[in-house]
Amino acid sequence: MSGMVEKRGLGTWLTHIGLLVGIAIICFPIYMAFVASTVTQPEIARPPMPLLPGAHFIENYTAALTQGINAPVWLMIVNSSVMAMGIAVGKIVISIISAYAIVYFRFPFRMMFFWLIFLTLMLPVEVRIVPTYEVVAGFGMLNSYTGLILPLIASATATFLFRQFFLTVPDELAEAARVDGAGPVRFFLDILLPMSRTNIAALFVILFIYGWNQYLWPLLITTKPEMNTIVMGIKQMFPSGDDIADWPVIMATTLMAMLPPVAVVVFMQRLFVKGLVESEK
Amino acid sequence: MQKRVVFNNRLLPYLLLAPQIVVTLLFFFWPAGQAIYQSAFIPDPFGLSSQFVGWGNFEFLLSDPYYLASFKTTVVFSTLVTVTSMGAALWLAVMADRVIKGSSAYKTLLVWPYAVAPAVAGVLWLFMFNPNVGLVAWYLSAAGYDWNHVLNDGEAMGLVVAASSWRQISYNFLFFLAGLQAIPKSVIEAAAIDGASFARRFWTIVFPLLSPTTFFLLVVNIVYAFFETFGVIHTITAGGPQQATTILVYKVFSDGFVGQDLGSSAAQSVILLVLVGLLTVVQFRYIERKVHY
Numbered sequence: 001m002s003g004m005v006e007k008r009g010l011g012t013w014l015t016h017i018g019l020l021v022g023i024a025i026i027c028f029p030i031y032m033a034f035v036a037s038t039v040t041q042p043e044i045a046r047p048p049m050p051l052l053p054g055a056h057f058i059e060n061y062t063a064a065l066t067q068g069i070n071a072p073v074w075l076m077i078v079n080s081s082v083m084a085m086g087i088a089v090g091k092i093v094i095s096i097i098s099a100y101a102i103v104y105f106r107f108p109f110r111m112m113f114f115w116l117i118f119l120t121l122m123l124p125v126e127v128r129i130v131p132t133y134e135v136v137a138g139f140g141m142l143n144s145y146t147g148l149i150l151p152l153i154a155s156a157t158a159t160f161l162f163r164q165f166f167l168t169v170p171d172e173l174a175e176a177a178r179v180d181g182a183g184p185v186r187f188f189l190d191i192l193l194p195m196s197r198t199n200i201a202a203l204f205v206i207l208f209i210y211g212w213n214q215y216l217w218p219l220l221i222t223t224k225p226e227m228n229t230i231v232m233g234i235k236q237m238f239p240s241g242d243d244i245a246d247w248p249v250i251m252a253t254t255l256m257a258m259l260p261p262v263a264v265v266v267f268m269q270r271l272f273v274k275g276l277v278e279s280e281k
Numbered sequence: 282m283q284k285r286v287v288f289n290n291r292l293l294p295y296l297l298l299a300p301q302i303v304v305t306l307l308f309f310f311w312p313a314g315q316a317i318y319q320s321a322f323i324p325d326p327f328g329l330s331s332q333f334v335g336w337g338n339f340e341f342l343l344s345d346p347y348y349l350a351s352f353k354t355t356v357v358f359s360t361l362v363t364v365t366s367m368g369a370a371l372w373l374a375v376m377a378d379r380v381i382k383g384s385s386a387y388k389t390l391l392v393w394p395y396a397v398a399p400a401v402a403g404v405l406w407l408f409m410f411n412p413n414v415g416l417v418a419w420y421l422s423a424a425g426y427d428w429n430h431v432l433n434d435g436e437a438m439g440l441v442v443a444a445s446s447w448r449q450i451s452y453n454f455l456f457f458l459a460g461l462q463a464i465p466k467s468v469i470e471a472a473a474i475d476g477a478s479f480a481r482r483f484w485t486i487v488f489p490l491l492s493p494t495t496f497f498l499l500v501v502n503i504v505y506a507f508f509e510t511f512g513v514i515h516t517i518t519a520g521g522p523q524q525a526t527t528i529l530v531y532k533v534f535s536d537g538f539v540g541q542d543l544g545s546s547a548a549q550s551v552i553l554l555v556l557v558g559l560l561t562v563v564q565f566r567y568i569e570r571k572v573h574y
Contacts, residue, residue, distance in 0.1 A: 011479075015376045016383075022373045023390045026450065029405040032416060036408065047419040094300040101297035106287050113298050116305060122561050123309045126508045126530045127553040130537040130546050131312035131319065151308035154301055171284055184288040213398035215512035216534070231398045235516050247414065254404050261396035266389060273392075273455060 030258075036251035037061070044247045056248065064252040069237040070225035073253050079222075080212055080229040080257075083148045087211030088204050090153035096196065099162035100188055104174065121156045125217055133220050143227045148218060152211070157279050158203055164278075165199050166192070202275035205268050209261040230257040313554065319547035331544075338548035347524060348532070348549070355528040358442060359506030366446035367498055370453030375483065377454075378461040388458070395451040399444075400512030406444035407517045430518065434525035437518045441526050444517060445510045453498050460494035461487065500564050507556070529553060 036044060039054035064073045101107075102114055125132060132151060141147030169192065177187040218232040228236060234253055238245050265272050320338050324331040342348045377387050394402075409417045410430060418428040430436040464487060472482045488495075511530050514520060520527035520535055527535065533553065537546030 012380065015379045019373065019376050019380065019387050022369070022376075023387070026391065026394060026447065029402075029409060029447070032409055033405055044414050047414050047416070048423075049414065049416055049419075051416075094304065097297040098301040101294040104284055104288055105290065105294035105297075107291070107294045110294070113302060116310075117301060120305055120309045122554065122558045123313050124508050124557060126511060127533070127557055128309075128312045128316050128550055129533055130543060130550070131315035132308060133538075134315070135308060135312050150304065154304040154309060159301070167284075174284065174288075178288075184290055184293060187288075209396050213396075213400075215398060215400040215515070219515075220538070231400050231512075234404050235400065244413070247408065250404070251408065254401055258397045258401050261398070262393045265393050265396040269389060269392065276395075276452075276455065277459070 030255075033251045033254055036247050037255055039248060041244070041246055041248055045244050060248040060252045061256075064249045064256070068233075068253070069246065069249065071228055071233065073230060073233075073256060075226055076228050076230040076233045076253075077256065079145075079148075079227060080231065081260075082145050083214065083218070083229055084208050084211035084260075086145065086149035087152050087214075088207035090149060091155040091158050091207050092200055092203055094153060095155045095158035096162045096193075096200070099159050099166055100192065102159075103163055103166040104184065117154070117156050117159050119156075120154050125152070129216070129220065136221060141221070143222055143224045147221045148214075148227075148229070152214070152217060155207075158207070161199065161203060161278055162196065165196060169195065198271075198274070199278075201268075202271045202278065204275075205264055205272045206275035206279055208264060212261050316547045316550040316554070319543060320551045323544040334544070338544045339552075342545060342548055342552070350524060351527050351529055351532045354438075354524070354526065355507065358438065358445075358510075358526070358528055359503050361438075361442040362445045362449065362506040362510070363499065363502040365442060366449040367453050367495070367502060369446070370450045371457050373450070374454050374457035374461055375487075377458055388455075391454050392451050394448050395455075397448055398512060399448060399510055400516050402444045402448040403441075403513040403516030406440060406447070410440055432522055434522055437522055437526050441510070441513050441517050445506065445513045448513075449502060449505055453502070456494055456498055457491070460491050464490050500560065504557075504560055504564075507560075529556075 035050060035053050037060050038057040039050055040056055043050060043054065066072055066074070068076070098113075098117065102110060136142065136147050136151055139147075141150070173191055174187060177191060182190070213231055214229065215232050218229045222228050222232070225233075225236065230253065234250060234257060237250050237253065321333060321335055322331040323334050323338065373391060377384050377391070380387065397405075407415075409415050410428060412418050412429045412431060415428075421428045428436060430440045468486060468490075469482055472486055477485070507528070508530055510528070511534070514526055514528060514531050515534075518526045520531050524532075529549065530553065533546055533549045536542045536549065540546075
């Protein structure tokens with residue numbers, strides 16, 4: 001098509017080269033981290049560090065997973081998985097049922113509840129750090145999965161997304177269900193929920209990444225190393241004084257920290273893009 | 282807003298809403314209320330009693346050179362992050378839109394950094410630029426430039442901007458590419474037949490048609506730089522050297538948890554609440570327009 005209106009050839013090659021250069025620059029930090037995770041600490045401590053991977057891959061990753069520095073990394077991965085799953089599932093469950101209530105029922109204070117949920121968009125955790133910490137500490141939720149998950153599971157975005165979707169569902173379905181004598185719970189479970197499958201999956205991808213990548217909240221809530229999540233635990237692995245950091249183990253941990261969300265984006269790209277675009281509507 | 286066909290049940294809707302509303306009240310509205318309440322007091326150092334000061338904390342903050350400096354730092358930081366990440370993303374998206382073969386492979390290779398947590402991005406960049414062992418720092422010094430972001434304000438800012446922008450490029454890229462692909466090819470072909478060069482076509486036709494996407498991304502990137510880059514700052518500079526990279530969100534954290542200055546931290550929270558509120562309003566007014574566009 002473009003060939004009709006202008007000569008390309010050279011231009012196309014330049015475009016490909018430009019893209020490859022851009023990609024190389026973007027991938028470079030990851031490559032260096034990978035190299036660092038396969039060499040020994042003395043090799044890094046005597047700069048310049050090697051540019052090609054070394055032979056200590058298994059050794060460094062095993063050391064990170066089984067010992068780590070403050071806590072074994074496998075434990076931090078378990079904590080991150082529980083937190084990410086808890087947040088993703090929790091947000092989806094409480095949002096889909098509140099959207100159902102708001103769209104399919106008429107009751108006093110309906111709009112007030114809607115605005116209450118809407119306003120949480122204006123209250124990100126970064127902004128109310130100290131008082132939220134105090135509330136959670138007051139409930140005795142420090143160093144617990146409940147403390148990591150519960151305060152983050154309200155979701156205006158997910159509620160809007162489901163509300164938007166429910167509004168596009170034909171009224172005839174609810175009418176037919178009513179004629180057949182199905183109550184609201186049956187209608188929700190047998191018809192609405194199966195119809196929402198794709199939306200739920202797309203949202204799950206986005207929310208899993210959101211939960212896994214949390215940093216500030218676990219930093220405040222977990223003071224015990226064995227409750228740390230992997231993303232916030234990396235920073236805790238650096239020595240406080242002038243000692244040289246154990247870079248190979250730290251970089252192995254860093255790569256393991258980014259692997260699950262990156263894998264989700266790469267392998268579920270279509271769902272991911274759908275979730276990303278829709279949650280911004 | 283609502284269905285024509287609705288179910289009649291008195292209790293059920295409240296039960297369905299209860300979990301969300303309870304979490305919202307306990308962990309969002311109650312703490313936000315506490316922040317507003319505490320912002321009017323100065324607690325004594327032992328936390329036993331506190332003294333009502335009205336607007337005192339705000340008056341102090343707005344005349345505090347450190348707070349004003351943090352405001353300026355935030356503006357500089359978010360401007361640089363927004364311009365860098367949107368510029369790089371637009372450049373990549375324009376090229377990806379031009380190639381016909383392999384564009385989905387390029388997309389995959391460019392999209393994944395979105396999944397990297399800001400804190401992880403911070404550690405990756407810190408490693409490359411670490412003054413003792415970092416590869417880039419070493420080559421810079423071999424070339425005669427002595428890099429040390431631990432001591433140099435500008436270098437510290439440059440590094441946190443680079444790490445924050447790096448991660449955000451993929452997000453901007455996705456939206457720019459979608460925006461470019463939505464522009465009818467016939468419009469561009471017509472201009473090409475008229476002899477307009479690629480650069481001219483881009484600035485007179487493509488870029489104006491892209492403006493809704495650009496504006497939307499502008500707001501998203503500012504929100505990102507303001508509130509979501511805490512992990513980058515905390516891992517790379519911890520707000521330093523001195524306060525050169527202490528953005529507002531970082532200051533709420535360091536005054537509240539490290540400095541234990543609760544009244545001031547609460548007042549800073551309230552100021553941030555107002556800022557988020559304004560940004561949200563801008564975002565929603567814009568989204569209304571996007572629907573009509």
